Amino acid sequence: MVRFENVWLKYRREGEASLDSSPDVIADMSFEIPEGGFRWLTGPSGAGKTSVLKLMYLAEHPSQGRIELLGANAARVSRREAAMLRRRIGVVYQDFRLLGHLSAFDNVALPMRLARKGEEQVRADVAELMRWVGLSHRLDSRPAELSGGEQQRLAIARAVVGRPKLLLADEPTGNLDEEQAERLMLLITGLNALGTTVVVATHNLRLVGRYPAPRLQIEGGRLIHNG
Amino acid sequence: MAERLTPMLIGAMSFLAALAIAGALAAAALAGQWEQNTGAALTVQVPQPADRSHGGASRVQAVLTALENAPDVAGVKALSGAEVDALLMPWLGEDAEKLALPIPAVITAVWTGDGPPDALRGALDALAPGTLVETGAGWAARVAALTGSLQASAVTVLFIVALVAAAVIAVATHAGLAQRRETIEIIHGLGALDSDIAVSFAIRATSLAALGAAIGTVCALPVLFWLAALAAPFAGVVAQPGPALPFELWVALPAVPAGAALIGWVTTQVSVRGWLRRLV
Numbered sequence: 250m251v252r253f254e255n256v257w258l259k260y261r262r263e264g265e266a267s268l269d270s271s272p273d274v275i276a277d278m279s280f281e282i283p284e285g286g287f288r289w290l291t292g293p294s295g296a297g298k299t300s301v302l303k304l305m306y307l308a309e310h311p312s313q314g315r316i317e318l319l320g321a322n323a324a325r326v327s328r329r330e331a332a333m334l335r336r337r338i339g340v341v342y343q344d345f346r347l348l349g350h351l352s353a354f355d356n357v358a359l360p361m362r363l364a365r366k367g368e369e370q371v372r373a374d375v376a377e378l379m380r381w382v383g384l385s386h387r388l389d390s391r392p393a394e395l396s397g398g399e400q401q402r403l404a405i406a407r408a409v410v411g412r413p414k415l416l417l418a419d420e421p422t423g424n425l426d427e428e429q430a431e432r433l434m435l436l437i438t439g440l441n442a443l444g445t446t447v448v449v450a451t452h453n454l455r456l457v458g459r460y461p462a463p464r465l466q467i468e469g470g471r472l473i474h475n476g
Numbered sequence: 477m478a479e480r481l482t483p484m485l486i487g488a489m490s491f492l493a494a495l496a497i498a499g500a501l502a503a504a505a506l507a508g509q510w511e512q513n514t515g516a517a518l519t520v521q522v523p524q525p526a527d528r529s530h531g532g533a534s535r536v537q538a539v540l541t542a543l544e545n546a547p548d549v550a551g552v553k554a555l556s557g558a559e560v561d562a563l564l565m566p567w568l569g570e571d572a573e574k575l576a577l578p579i580p581a582v583i584t585a586v587w588t589g590d591g592p593p594d595a596l597r598g599a600l601d602a603l604a605p606g607t608l609v610e611t612g613a614g615w616a617a618r619v620a621a622l623t624g625s626l627q628a629s630a631v632t633v634l635f636i637v638a639l640v641a642a643a644v645i646a647v648a649t650h651a652g653l654a655q656r657r658e659t660i661e662i663i664h665g666l667g668a669l670d671s672d673i674a675v676s677f678a679i680r681a682t683s684l685a686a687l688g689a690a691i692g693t694v695c696a697l698p699v700l701f702w703l704a705a706l707a708a709p710f711a712g713v714v715a716q717p718g719p720a721l722p723f724e725l726w727v728a729l730p731a732v733p734a735g736a737a738l739i740g741w742v743t744t745q746v747s748v749r750g751w752l753r754r755l756v
Contacts (some may be wrong), residue, residue, distance in 0.1 A: 263540060306665065307756060308665060308756055309756055310756055327615075328669075328670055328752075328753075329669060329670075332664075332667050332669045333667065335664075335666065335667035336666075336667030340665065346658075346662050346665070348659055348662060348663075350659075357665055359663070360666045360667065363663070363666055363667050363668050363672065364667065367642075407666075452621065468750075
């Protein structure tokens with residue numbers, strides 16, 4: 250379950266001692282996503298979609314307000330607990346954020362290895378997932394050797410390999426053609442059907458129309474529609 | 477770049493550390509040797525009348541006999557006139573006898589008692605008034621103070637070397653962190669613990685520090701052999717056919733790479749964990 254209660258986010262301007270004069274990136278945002286729920290996070294570019302996702306995967310702390318993630322108060326967790334919480338959250342970044350010095354296989358295996366999974370299980374799960382995203386012939390390739398669409402699919406495979414309880418995707422279909430986008434959405438909705446809470450940020454309203462689900466619409470850092 | 481320089485800089489620091497350790501051990505050995513030899517030395521001066529034929533010999537003999545019978549005195553030896561003249565030659569020249577000075581007879585011995593020989597002093601003075609009894613304790617105390625200072629200096633050098641080594645490793649670690657910032661942020665975002673990231677950096681820094689220190693210590697060996705050969709006569713070491721170092725030094729030298737490795741591990745852990753705290 251994800252709950253935002255009167256959440257504000259400001260970034261301190263360089264040279265300023267306090268946040269008071271900084272602009273609001275997120276302003277007084279409150280919503281709740283039940284366990285196993287699916288939400289579209291929509292809004293124009295610069296509306297604050299990525300910032301909302303960053304708060305959800307603990308890359309930012311709110312300036313004010315309370316965030317509850319998978320049963321934990323995000324502001325109160327220790328660094329170790331935060332790391333454990335991140336392991337239960339899969340993230341598909343807009344810029345993929347793949348590790349260039351690792352092979353495709355090792356990129357996907359990384360979350361499982363960080364979670365100290367056995368190497369046999371790692372090999373089996375990664376191979377299955379790479380087959381599913383259509384990259385089983387690219388196991389040894391470096392990310393730089395893959396096309397934009399292949400990198401996107403690799404990033405998705407890495408996000409879901411640990412069977413996360415919460416899956417966050419930032420414009421996941423941005424670099425995919427129609428067919429690949431369709432396969433990706435099938436994967437995401439399939440994971441959602443298995444109980445994973447999903448939040449997908451997009452400004453692609455056609456995609457939102459094809460997969461009807463409640464929508465968190467934000468503009469200028471404010472939630473203007475929830476439902 | 478900073479990472480590549482680390483083994484060289486740690487090697488240079490270890491070279492200095494090896495010399496400092498050798499210096500400290502040599503000072504301790506010399507102090508022991510001097511304390512043992514000089515501290516126990518007993519010098520007895522028996523004043524003699526200007527005309528040595530008037531009872532001088534009997535006074536000396538009486539003191540000699542008393543010394544030989546004393547319970548805590550060993551190795552009693554009266555210096556010959558020639559030996560005494562040789563001792564005085566730097567001050568009085570070769571014709572000391574012509575100066576007609578009342579030069580005392582000198583007896584050397586070894587004091588084996590625990591405290592100062594005050595009772596012996598009184599007994600000898602009673603036998604031959606004006607007899608002076610001196611021990612080497614004063615000299616030994618000065619030598620001990622000197623070697624103590626040398627050892628303190630060596631420890632200070634080791635401390636400074638350790639600080640510089642830690643600073644070198646900290647700078648290299650921060651350079652490495654800055655270079656790999658994006659990778660670390662990704663791994664951190666995937667749920668890596670601070671300890672996972674710190675350990676991966678610490679393993680590399682520790683191995684580089686240990687390698688550099690081992691090379692630096694090996695490079696110091698020829699210098700140590702040379703210094704050991706120079707110091708051997710002062711330390712009472714029996715000359716050996718080949719190059720030799722004191723056993724204590726062979727035991728202490730491996731501590732240099734081990735210490736460098738420890739400094740590498742601790743410094744990297746502290747640096748990386750501190751840096752990671754800047755990430756949310």
